Amino acid sequence: MAFDPMKVRPLFPALNQCINRQPVLFFDGPGGSQVTQSVLDAMSHYLGHFNSNLGGAFFSSIETSALMATARHIAQTFVNAPTADSMVFGANMTTLTFQLSRTISRDWQEDDEIIVTALDHYSNVSSWRQAAEDKGATVHQVRINETNCDIDYDHFNALLTPRTKLVAITYASNVTGSLIDVQRIITAAHAVGAKVYVDAVHYAPHRLIDVQALGCDFLVCSAYKFFGPHLGIAYIAPQWIQALRPYKVEPAPNNGPARFETGTQNFESLAGFIAAVDYLAHYSRTLDTQALTLRQHLSRSFDHYQAYEQTLSHYFIKKLLRYNNVQLFGLPHYKQRTPTFAIRINAFQPADIANELGKQNICVWHGSFYAQGLCEQLGLINKGGVIRIGFMHYNTFNEIDTLFEALDCYLTLK
Ligand SMILES: Cc1ncc(COP(=O)(O)O)c(C=O)c1O
Structure with missing residues (x-):
């Protein structure tokens, strides 16, 4: 059975809040994830x-x-x-x-x-x-x-x-x-x-x-x-x-x-x-009543998280590659990576795009993320770095659609 994020999303208070009467989309996981009520x-x-x-x-x-x-x-x-x-x-x-x-x-x-x-x-x-x-x-x-x-x-x-x-x-x-x-x-x-x-x-x-x-x-x-x-x-x-x-x-x-x-x-x-850690193991426990160790539950849960994150990455990459004015750093594969993406769009400053998205409660980071060597070698240091979009297993396909709607004005501008 495929991982269903709807099984875990209700456990995270932050995912279910509205800011200025609008929902919030967290694509900032690589900077810090949300926590469950149990935490x-x-x-x-x-x-x-x-x-x-x-x-x-x-x-x-x-x-x-x-x-x-x-x-x-x-x-x-x-x-x-x-x-x-x-x-x-x-x-x-x-x-x-x-x-x-x-x-x-x-x-x-x-x-x-x-x-x-x-x-x-x-x-x-x-x-x-x-x-x-x-x-x-x-x-x-x-x-x-x-x-x-x-x-x-x-x-x-x-x-x-x-x-x-x-x-x-x-x-x-x-x-x-x-x-x-x-x-x-x-x-x-x-x-x-x-x-x-x-x-x-x-x-x-x-x-x-x-x-x-x-x-x-x-x-x-x-x-x-x-x-x-x-x-x-x-x-x-x-x-x-x-x-x-x-x-x-x-x-x-x-x-x-x-x-x-x-x-x-x-x-x-x-x-x-x-x-x-108990939360991370919890998903496996919802699958059946097998008496497994904590490590075994973690292992089963992570298999599901990983498979689901790869489908999110695949979906994101397919959508992204429709546009030719976007630069994705690293290869456009979805298996040998975490669901974290560094992009630049046209000559837009990453900070400007992140600010606009932020106004819509879409949380993405911009900059160089203390990865100084990488950004220097890619010539990004004096250009404002990249926009980093990071998915966690609590993110959904619908959220990715909303992200692309918000990015549309940048992605389609010639
Ligand atoms: C890959 C990586 N290493 C190290 C750190 C620093 O971690 P901490 O904030 O726990 O000091 C970060 C933080 O973003 C990170 O992403």
């Missing part, structure tokens, strides 16, 4: 009843410690980590990455080399560049293949040497939706003894992560991109959890994942994160 309830339930801290002898602290442990287990299941002790929480992906880059770079030296890519969001570039600068290490940036907006694998192979200490790579481009063959990168990097740090922020809402299958050393994502609250999540492979020496407050725990967590955690976001 809101979980967060307000925690804050309303148990707002506390870890390690106390009283009910609300005991509940908070239990919540922390549950969140680690849920995060373990979400990315298929071998142990919950590999899961670390933080403010967001960027903050976690800056923190981890300081820790990971502690033993870098002048002859060491680091590889980043031009496709990445710069949270996964600047953090490594600045860490390398402190140690006098050299940073190489892999070019993109401009035709398919994938990375240039030949260039990557040419840059990889036994001096490479770390490869920082995105799993999917937050601008063009390109899915990257990270497995191939990891195999090559590990062959020369380099660690691999994967940015799965854009990948996470669309495909189910499996860190054991990937064999990466580090992987980071952000719950607000997959229907949860603002919270960063990092997987650190078991061999690095005790081997690394994170910067930390001295008396704070020095065992397990808590070593990497500075200060008081955002417990209400952990509660919301647990609810978001």
Whole structure:
């Protein structure tokens, strides 16, 4: 049975609201997704009843410690980590990455080399560049293949040497939706003894992560991109959890994942994160009464989300290709990508189009989305970047029709 978005849309309050008596169309998912009522309830339930801290002898602290442990287990299941002790929480992906880059770079030296890519969001570039600068290490940036907006694998192979200490790579481009063959990168990097740090922020809402299958050393994502609250999540492979020496407050725990967590955690976001993962698994539970594990339910749900997102992409691309004054970055395929599209129309400024759409409650982003390398290589930096249209599994074909009606005046102008 095909995925029916109408089964999930009622669960999202934001999708069912009107602003200025008009419905709202959210095509801004790559910038942040909407959340379900269950996420809101979980967060307000925690804050309303148990707002506390870890390690106390009283009910609300005991509940908070239990919540922390549950969140680690849920995060373990979400990315298929071998142990919950590999899961670390933080403010967001960027903050976690800056923190981890300081820790990971502690033993870098002048002859060491680091590889980043031009496709990445710069949270996964600047953090490594600045860490390398402190140690006098050299940073190489892999070019993109401009035709398919994938990375240039030949260039990557040419840059990889036994001096490479770390490869920082995105799993999917937050601008063009390109899915990257990270497995191939990891195999090559590990062959020369380099660690691999994967940015799965854009990948996470669309495909189910499996860190054991990937064999990466580090992987980071952000719950607000997959229907949860603002919270960063990092997987650190078991061999690095005790081997690394994170910067930390001295008396704070020095065992397990808590070593990497500075200060008081955002417990209400952990509660919301647990609810978001439960939501992601929920669709599978509606299909039949099979007794499956959470991971199995996630896997079945994601199969449906992915298939449906591909039909949305296919529909969107077919409509888009009817016009010849539109430029789509990356290839016009719908399978090897997330449902995220970067376009420009004629000589129109992306900001002007996004502003007009915004007035009609059609939410799309414009600009370069911190993907500085990609936008520089495509010559888009001084041109206002692109319009980014991103679908989530809660979007519909009707919404795409409405989008094209709103874009019609730009698309048909000669
Ligand atoms: C691919 C990608 N990486 C990293 C980030 C940064 O994530 P955060 O906002 O959690 O720091 C984003 C945010 O848009 C992103 O899309």
